[in-house]
Amino acid sequence: MFYGILLSLQKKDMNPFTLRYSPKYFCDRENEIKYLNDNLVNGLNTLVHSPRRLGKSALILHLFHKLEAEKSFETIYIDLFATQNLQDLTKQFGEALLKKYHGRNLLNGVKKLFKGLHASLSFSMDGSPQLDLGITGTQVNLSLNRLFDYLGSRNKKIVVAFDEFQELASYPEKAEAVLRTFIQRMDNVFFIFSGSSDHILQNMFYSAKQPFFQSSESIAIQKISNPEYAAFIKHCFESFNTKITDDAVAHILDFTETHTYYTQVICNQAFYRSGKTVELDKAFEITGNYIENRKIDYLGIYNLLPENQKNVITAIAKEGSIKKPSAVDFLIKHKLPSSSSTLQALNALVGKEMVYRANEGYKVYDVFFMRFLERYF
Ligand SMILES: Nc1ncnc2c1ncn2[C@@H]1O[C@H](COP(=O)(O)OP(=O)(O)OP(=O)(O)O)[C@@H](O)[C@H]1O
C-alpha cells in the first residue's frame, strides 16, 4: 500500500506534456536516433533540418541522453541562437566545455582552456557561470584553436552539436570557412549541425561556393506519425491514472496537424484542464478556448499586415495548404486580386516566415494562427 502511493504518479505532481525536453516523456523518433547514431559510429557529420518547432533540438538532446547513458560518446550541445559573431560562438563553446569538463573547478578550467588569453568568469543573477572573453580578431581564432585542441587531446569520441547553425551566415567574419578548418582537422570529434530549413541553411550546405558544401549527411525531420503520437498521448495520460478517448486524441492531432510543438501545447492544456477522463467534447472545448485566449495576440499580428497579405494568408489558412496559389479557381474562390499581386503578397509572407512551402503546398507557419484565421475570418 505504502509503495503503491509512492509509485503511482499523481496528476498534480507534474505535466508529462512538457515544453522542455524530458527523456521520460519523449515520443518516438527511433529511426532518426538510429540514423544519427549510425552516422556518428561511421564517422560522419550530419545536418539536421526541418521547419520550426518540429523537434530538432529535442531530438539532439534525446540522442545525447542515450549516448551519455551508453558512454559511447561524450556530448556537447551549443545553441547559437543568440550569437552574432565568432566571439559569441567561442564564448558559448567555451562555456559548454567549462560546464562539461571543469564543472567542479570553473576558475581552474578557464585557466586551462584560455591560458594566456583575456578570459575571466562572472556569475549571472541565477548563479550560472558566464565566460567573459576580452578577445578580438586573431585572438578569437586562437581561442577556438585551444578549444578544439582540448577536445582533440581528450582521446575520447566526442560529438558536438551546433544548433541554430544558420546564424553563422550573418556573422561579420568568414565564420564558416574558419570553422570548417577546425572541423576537418578533428579525428575524434564528430559534428551535428542543426537549423530550420530556410534558404540560408540550404545555401550553406548545398551551394558549391560555400565552405560547408556537401560536408555532411543530411536528414529532414518530418512530423511524428499520427499512430505513434496517438499512442504516446494515451500512454502519458494512463501513466497518471487518467484517460483520454481515441476520438479526443484524433481531434487534437487533427487540430494541431500532428505538428510537435502545437500538439504538446494542446496536450499540456488537456492534461491539466480536465478531470479523470478527456472525451471528445472536452477536447473541442480545450482547442476552442485556447484559440479564443490567444485571439488578442493574433489579431495584433494580423492587423499589422497589409490588406493584400491579410487576404492571402486567410485564404491559405482556410484551404489548409495550397499547391498553386496563382491558379484561377483559388483566386476566384477567395476573391483575391490578380495572380501577380497575390504572388507578391505570398512572397512577402514567406519572407516574414508567416507562410512556408511544405511538400503539400504553401501553409501558414503557425498552426494556431492558422486556426485563428480559419475561425474568425
Ligand atoms: N519527440 C518528442 N516528444 C515530446 N515532445 C517533443 C518531441 N520533440 C519535440 N518536443 C517538444 O516540442 C517542442 C518543439 O521542439 P524543439 O524545440 O525541439 O523543436 P525545434 O525543431 O528545435 O524548433 P526550432 O526550429 O524553433 O528550434 C518542444 O517543446 C519540445 O520539448
Ligand SMILES: [Mg+2]
Ligand atoms: Mg531548436
